Amino acid sequence: MDFSNESRVLHRCSAQIGNLLLRSLWHLVHFIISICNFTLDIANVLESYLISSGLLGRYKSLHVAKLRYLAIVIESEGAYQTSKIIELLQWLEAVGVKHVCLYDNDGRSSGFSLSLGSLGILKKSKDFILENLDGAILFQDAHENNVLLDQQHMTLEFVSFSDGKEAVAKAANVLFMKYSKSGVTDQNQKEKIFTESQMSEALKTVGSGGPELDLLLVYGPARCHLGFPAWRIKYTEIVHMGLLKSMNYGSLIKAIYKFTMVRQNYGKCSFDLHYKL
Amino acid sequence: MLREDIIIDIFSGWRSFLRKCLFRVLRVGPIPSHIAVIMDGNRRFAKKKKIDDMTGYDAGALALLHLIIYCMELGVKYVTAYAFSIDNFRRNPEEVQKIMDLTMESVMLLTWISKLRLVRVHFAGNLQLLSADIQDAAKRLMESTAGYNNFVLTICICYTCSDEILHAIEESCKEKWDDGIGIMGYDEGNDCERLIKMVDIEKHMYMAIAPDPDILIRTGGEYRLSNFLVWQSSCCHLSSLRTVWPEFGVFHLVWVVLDFQQNYRYFAKKKLQL
Numbered sequence: 001m002d003f004s005n006e007s008r009v010l011h012r013c014s015a016q017i018g019n020l021l022l023r024s025l026w027h028l029v030h031f032i033i034s035i036c037n038f039t040l041d042i043a044n045v046l047e048s049y050l051i052s053s054g055l056l057g058r059y060k061s062l063h064v065a066k067l068r069y070l071a072i073v074i075e076s077e078g079a080y081q082t083s084k085i086i087e088l089l090q091w092l093e094a095v096g097v098k099h100v101c102l103y104d105n106d107g108r109s110s111g112f113s114l115s116l117g118s119l120g121i122l123k124k125s126k127d128f129i130l131e132n133l134d135g136a137i138l139f140q141d142a143h144e145n146n147v148l149l150d151q152q153h154m155t156l157e158f159v160s161f162s163d164g165k166e167a168v169a170k171a172a173n174v175l176f177m178k179y180s181k182s183g184v185t186d187q188n189q190k191e192k193i194f195t196e197s198q199m200s201e202a203l204k205t206v207g208s209g210g211p212e213l214d215l216l217l218v219y220g221p222a223r224c225h226l227g228f229p230a231w232r233i234k235y236t237e238i239v240h241m242g243l244l245k246s247m248n249y250g251s252l253i254k255a256i257y258k259f260t261m262v263r264q265n266y267g268k269c270s271f272d273l274h275y276k277l
Numbered sequence: 278m279l280r281e282d283i284i285i286d287i288f289s290g291w292r293s294f295l296r297k298c299l300f301r302v303l304r305v306g307p308i309p310s311h312i313a314v315i316m317d318g319n320r321r322f323a324k325k326k327k328i329d330d331m332t333g334y335d336a337g338a339l340a341l342l343h344l345i346i347y348c349m350e351l352g353v354k355y356v357t358a359y360a361f362s363i364d365n366f367r368r369n370p371e372e373v374q375k376i377m378d379l380t381m382e383s384v385m386l387l388t389w390i391s392k393l394r395l396v397r398v399h400f401a402g403n404l405q406l407l408s409a410d411i412q413d414a415a416k417r418l419m420e421s422t423a424g425y426n427n428f429v430l431t432i433c434i435c436y437t438c439s440d441e442i443l444h445a446i447e448e449s450c451k452e453k454w455d456d457g458i459g460i461m462g463y464d465e466g467n468d469c470e471r472l473i474k475m476v477d478i479e480k481h482m483y484m485a486i487a488p489d490p491d492i493l494i495r496t497g498g499e500y501r502l503s504n505f506l507v508w509q510s511s512c513c514h515l516s517s518l519r520t521v522w523p524e525f526g527v528f529h530l531v532w533v534v535l536d537f538q539q540n541y542r543y544f545a546k547k548k549l550q551l
Contacts, residue, residue, distance in 0.1 A: 193447045
């Protein structure tokens with residue numbers, strides 16, 4: 001009896017020691033990773049400084065014309081830092097980016113505060129941002145007034161969470177009305193009923209249309225698009241830029257430069273010997 | 278050609294023991310429930326090793342097999358792999374046929390593995406674009422493994438997220454029409470704005486079988502999702518690795534999971550918000 005009690009106590013102690021050892025190892029591994037990440041961050045800051053000061057020659061000339069539509073995803077806390085956002089937009093304007101789409105994921109529709117909750121922080125700050133950015137106009141206004149998109153000034157778009165999945169549901173109802181009216185319900189239902197262009201039109205009808213984006217910069221703790229409208233980022237390059245409060249010009253230039261060097265084949269294979277992988 | 282003895286070898290030996298020790302340490306922290314992968318870089322691997330492309334794809338299939346086993350040992354419940362996009366049909370027909378032949382071989386191998394380890398296998402995508410024999414084999418495998426729920430492997434084949442969304446909307450329309458709601462909706466006097474809801478669309482998605490991924494890994498050094506799980510990856514840790522897919526190994530998986538654990542609190546908070 002005593003022996004079995006003793007062995008139970010011994011077993012419990014060894015299990016606790018084992019767990020303690022495992023936890024210590026886990027914390028040690030994470031500590032080492034944090035050190036590595038910190039070292040990488042310092043290297044990135046140094047590189048950004050060199051880029052900003054023009055010492056790295058290859059970043060001096062950017063083929064920014066290739067970047068037609070740029071999106072910026074800002075994590076909720078960063079979205080309140082309006083002055084930082086304006087500074088970022090001024091940098092982009094200086095570089096020559098013509099169309100910027102700003103997104104934060106705070107715009108969830110809620111039964112309680114539908115009108116306020118569905119807008120997103122950036123959408124609510126839209127007027128203030130536009131006032132403080134010389135000459136920038138809303139993308140929607142540019143389209144309505146038939147203003148050429150290759151104009152001198154930047155066009156801005158403000159997108160929120162409600163323009164994502166919720167907009168797709170609204171667009172689905174637009175398509176459903178077409179489906180109901182078309183009589184296609186009687187036809188062979190194995191064939192495709194809707195096309196991607198019909199979907200794009202339906203999204204435009206519900207006010208959530210827009211061009212597909214070339215590059216998406218994420219300002220937040222992790223690389224995640226936070227629910228950006230899926231229809232517009234199918235083939236978009238998604239780059240993590242770190243926190244908005246730590247943003248710097250050099251990293252922005254580097255991200256745009258890397259984008260201009262990318263060549264997409266959109267799933268196709270080219271057997272051209274000059275194809276750059 | 279993949280062989281069953283390779284699989285048996287993965288499960289046994291001192292490497293397996295070391296791996297299990299490593300995973301035991303990892304399991305002190307949160308483990309992702311669902312990992313998705315874009316298996317990019319097979320042809321670059323073939324070029325680097327001076328072998329033909331199909332041998333590169335074979336190596337990629339073996340890497341996927343390793344990943345499945347590692348994830349089972351780690352405690353990951355769902356793995357989703359982007360095997361073939363609808364866009365890939367634009368490739369050289371000979372290459373497409375060879376990939377389809379590899380797919381058929383993989384279905385046979387997965388049939389064997391699923392019985393060994395009670396793995397549920399699901400094929401997500403527009404399967405009607407596949408040849409009849411592959412369709413039948415895939416459907417048989419899905420039916421025979423439907424009762425297993427220890428581990429779920431989803432192979433995305435003839436898949437794009439835009440096609441998935443359109444398919445889900447079409448199915449939702451047919452469902453509402455069959456329920457007689459379409460007739461009411463036709464009357465423009467009614468508020469038919471809310472006939473189809475997001476929950477209707479999501480239940481008809483090809484990926485409705487699995488929760489949203491926690492980690493989406495793309496190998497080959499690219500930073501885009503290429504129309505893969507864009508809808509499902511709102512709160513997903515996107516990981517881009519420079520290594521090409523056939524060279525993806527246990528240490529890459531460990532690195533990605535550690536990175537996920539470092540950001541776990543942030544993603545957990547975001548999931549609650551969204």
